[in-house]
Amino acid sequence: MRRDTPPRETVIRRFLEQAGWGAARRQPMGADWSARRYERLTLNQGTAILMDCRDEVAASQVPPFVQIAGLLRDCALSAPLILAGDEPQGLLLIEDFGSDDYARLLDGGEEPWQPLYEVATDVLIALHQRFVPAAAPDLSRYDVGLFRDQVMLFADAFAPAVRGQALPAGAWDELAQAWEAVLPAALSLAPTLLLRDYHPGNLMRLAGRAGVAACGLLDFQDGGIGPRAYDLVSLLEDARRDVPDDLRQAMIRRYVAAFPGMDRGAFAASCAILAAVRHARILGRVAQLIQATTGAPQLSFLPRVWGQFTGAIRHPAVSPVARWVERHLPANLDADAIVRSF
Structure with missing residues (x-):
């Protein structure tokens, strides 16, 4: 018998707990033209961004994001640090660059x-x-x-x-x-x-x-x-x-x-x-x-x-x-x- 997939929120909470951000305050930041969703997390005066890639197509973009972020930092450019990740689940916790886009x-x-x-x-x-x-x-x-x-x-x-x-x-x-x-x-x-x-x-x-x-x-x-x-x-x-x-x-x-x-x-x-x-x-x-x-x-x-x-x-x-x-x-x-x- 096939096991049911856990609800997305359960997966996210488990990820945040394992990353040490389980007690963080979560503030939705919206979405782009894909299945990606973003939240700003606040914990003990620190912040981070949760990238939630909800479907298979969006989740498949997590590994290249991590790779290209590293390549950009190797060139002394400011790509966000990866604080934690669960690539199979399409979840990343990344450095918060603030709100001045x-x-x-x-x-x-x-x-x-x-x-x-x-x-x-x-x-x-x-x-x-x-x-x-x-x-x-x-x-x-x-x-x-x-x-x-x-x-x-x-x-x-x-x-x-x-x-x-x-x-x-x-x-x-x-x-x-x-x-x-x-x-x-x-x-x-x-x-x-x-x-x-x-x-x-x-x-x-x-x-x-x-x-x-x-x-x-x-x-x-x-x-x-x-x-x-x-x-x-x-x-x-x-x-x-x-x-x-x-x-x-x-x-x-x-x-x-x-x-x-x-x-x-x-x-x-x-x-x-x-x-x-x-x-x-x-x-x-x-x-x-x-x-x-x-x-x-x-x-x-x-x-x-x-x-x-x-x-x-x-x-x-x-x-x-x-x-x-x-x-x-x-x-x-x-x-x-x-x-x-x-």
């Missing part, structure tokens, strides 16, 4: 923005100068196939929604082939550690730390070995806020200046292609979430991200994707039309 600071009126973005850009410079891919041979590889598979949610969810009907026969394969044609140029420069969700919501201002260590890093469990431009694009072409163009261009120049031997044309092409990939994937994911939950607040992301996507595909390196969009999506698709689609 960049998103809260920016949206709360922090002025000027430039110092925060300079530190965040310098973190990427330091990471890309210090990290050696051979140190992590088992990490996921962000190659043409992986990027193509992730971005095709654009055809699965977003394109049918704005068209008001399914794609015509052959259009899905046509878009997959367009991405396969442009993606090799995005991967032409030497690879590095790609964190994947490098944006203000996952960056923390840490008091008492200097230089790049003053920026705490979170939510990198989907990271892997991939193109160096991706995280810079993620930082500067933010789905949640408009980054002024002069600030964006200043941070690109700051990054490029740190790598004088890098092919600047190849880097610009990589930025454009990866921006198009990221924005298309977000459009597809948000469309999927909206369709699954009526009135989802993610609707507000769509017009901004659509504008970022159409800007990225204007680069000649992304022209096969631009031609597909011209053939298969409504002409002059604007913010109002996108909102009406959902």
Whole structure:
């Protein structure tokens, strides 16, 4: 006879008891777009964060989170210390970086923005100068196939929604082939550690730390070995806020200046292609979430991200994707039309 699985709360309490935090006060902190949930624990003037990965997919991300946290700390960057873990159960107790995430600071009126973005850009410079891919041979590889598979949610969810009907026969394969044609140029420069969700919501201002260590890093469990431009694009072409163009261009120049031997044309092409990939994937994911939950607040992301996507595909390196969009999506698709689609 199969034994019943203990209730999740029982599993969590047992874990906290074993870690010495059983008497802690627990304060829910919410969730992200996955099955992960977070709590802040307080015990004897100390705090920690409980990461609760409730399903098999989320739990499978715990080992890479632990591994990448170690790799980042090896590069003298501020990833949280792992205080305790039960990887099979999808539970981690990690260092608490506080509440000063960049998103809260920016949206709360922090002025000027430039110092925060300079530190965040310098973190990427330091990471890309210090990290050696051979140190992590088992990490996921962000190659043409992986990027193509992730971005095709654009055809699965977003394109049918704005068209008001399914794609015509052959259009899905046509878009997959367009991405396969442009993606090799995005991967032409030497690879590095790609964190994947490098944006203000996952960056923390840490008091008492200097230089790049003053920026705490979170939510990198989907990271892997991939193109160096991706995280810079993620930082500067933010789905949640408009980054002024002069600030964006200043941070690109700051990054490029740190790598004088890098092919600047190849880097610009990589930025454009990866921006198009990221924005298309977000459009597809948000469309999927909206369709699954009526009135989802993610609707507000769509017009901004659509504008970022159409800007990225204007680069000649992304022209096969631009031609597909011209053939298969409504002409002059604007913010109002996108909102009406959902």
